[in-house]
Amino acid sequence: MEEVSPVTDTRKSIVVGAAPDGASDAGSAARAVRAMFTSIAPRYDLLNHLLSFNVDRLWWRRTARSFTQILAEPDCRILDLCCGTGDMTFALRKQAGNCRPQILGADFSHAMLQRAHSKSIGKVSENGKSQMPRWIEADALCLPFPDQYFSLVTSAFGFRNLADYDAGLREIVRVLKPGGECGILDFGEPKGLLGHLYRFYFRQVLPRVGTLISGVRGPYAYLPNSVERFPAPQEMLERMRRAGFREVSWTPYTFGIAGLYRGRK
Numbered sequence: 001m002e003e004v005s006p007v008t009d010t011r012k013s014i015v016v017g018a019a020p021d022g023a024s025d026a027g028s029a030a031r032a033v034r035a036m037f038t039s040i041a042p043r044y045d046l047l048n049h050l051l052s053f054n055v056d057r058l059w060w061r062r063t064a065r066s067f068t069q070i071l072a073e074p075d076c077r078i079l080d081l082c083c084g085t086g087d088m089t090f091a092l093r094k095q096a097g098n099c100r101p102q103i104l105g106a107d108f109s110h111a112m113l114q115r116a117h118s119k120s121i122g123k124v125s126e127n128g129k130s131q132m133p134r135w136i137e138a139d140a141l142c143l144p145f146p147d148q149y150f151s152l153v154t155s156a157f158g159f160r161n162l163a164d165y166d167a168g169l170r171e172i173v174r175v176l177k178p179g180g181e182c183g184i185l186d187f188g189e190p191k192g193l194l195g196h197l198y199r200f201y202f203r204q205v206l207p208r209v210g211t212l213i214s215g216v217r218g219p220y221a222y223l224p225n226s227v228e229r230f231p232a233p234q235e236m237l238e239r240m241r242r243a244g245f246r247e248v249s250w251t252p253y254t255f256g257i258a259g260l261y262r263g264r265k
Contacts, residue, residue, distance in 0.1 A: 015229055017163040020222050026163035030139075033161045034109055036219040037084070041111035043214050045085055050213070051206050059253050060088050060156060063185045063260055064095035066251075067152055070181060076101035076151045079175065080133070081140050082158020083107045086116030088185070089133045090123065092154065101151075103133040106143070107158070113137055141167050148177045156185040157258075160230045169243035176265040182245065183262050184236075187227045190256035198257060202227065236261055 016026070020036065023029035040047070048056055070076060071092065076099075080089040083105035093103055107113050113135045120132045138144055140155075140162055153172045162168040172182050190198050202224045210220030231239060233250040240248045245263030252259045 015165070015231060017165050017168075018161045018226055019229065020218075029163040030108075030141075033163070036216075036222060037109040037161075038111040039216045040214045040219050041085070041109065041115055044112070044115065045087070047210055047213055047220075048087075051210060055254060055257075056087070056157075059185060059258050060091040061095070062253065063088065063154065063156065063183055064091040066260065066262070067092070067154070067181065067183060068095060070152045071096040071101055072099045073101070073151060077149060078103045078152045078154070079143075079145070079150045080105045081153055081155040081172070082161065083116060083135075084109075084112045084156075084158060086119055086133065086135070088154055088156035089116070090119070093131070093133055100131050104136055105133050106136045106138040106140070108137060108139050110137055141171055143171055143175055145175045147174055148180075149175050151177055151180045152183070153180070154183045154185070157187065159184045160186045160226050165231065165236075166239055166243060169240060169245075173244040173265055178265055180265045181262065182240075182265070183260055185253075185258060185260050186230065188233065188252065188256045188259045189227065194255050199224075233259065233261075 018029050018033055020029060020032035023032050037044070071078070078092060078101050080092060080103065083089050084107060086105050089103060089105035096103070105113075105116055107116075116135050120135070123132060136144070141164060153176055159165070159168060176182065189195060207220040207224065210223070211217045214220065237248045237250060240261065240263045244265060248261070248263040250259050250261050
């Protein structure tokens with residue numbers, strides 16, 4: 001793992017959370033994000049794999065492997081937050097193997113959870129496993145779980161869309177057991193020549209292709225803006241410390257295009 005020492009970034013340190021076009025406060029931002037993901041739910045998986053050239057599958061598997069030890073713990077409860085259609089949730093279930101942790105996927109988009117549920121049914125019919133994840137519709141900033149309930153909370157490419165990052169981190173801390181871990185997988189902004197190519201693709205190519213295939217413009221124009229707005233690794237780690245995490249670290253994936261933030265309560 002690569003732990004990054006905190007530095008001050010004036011531009012990003014003042015960011016509260018996601019801010020889609022037209023959103024004037026946290027409530028309107030949350031409603032806009034929910035509406036965007038509901039609109040692209042039917043083709044969400046296709047576009048994820050296509051626009052990432054299938055590298056997203058490697059990122060989910062690598063993240064799940066990072067938590068193999070927790071997945072093997074008896075009576076382990078795991079929450080995959082902002083789970084979307086469940087790809088990170090399923091990666092955790094697969095990594096658990098013969099272990100039987102209780103895995104829940106939570107999202108506030110009903111349409112996304114419907115897709116996750118239908119995929120879950122398909123996986124049961126394929127391999128006969130009955131220990132598939134459970135799904136719950138819930139707001140990441142106000143989770144319907146008691147304090148100190150989970151051993152692990154993950155979030156893959158969803159935390160960035162919260163209306164208040166610090167409130168989201170505090171809520172994760174609240175539902176984690178003492179010693180429990182958090183893993184947040186999200187996009188980054190690589191440096192150098194790769195960074196220039198990445199930004200061109202992310203800002204010019206991806207929105208056009210996403211809009212063409214989905215038939216919906218807003219979400220794929222919002223995506224590059226949300227990544228640019230998201231705190232830099234150093235700032236994110238400092239926010240995690242302030243929320244109550246220790247042993248915080250950031251591990252870059254694929255030259256920093258994505259990365260895993262980890263912390264222990």
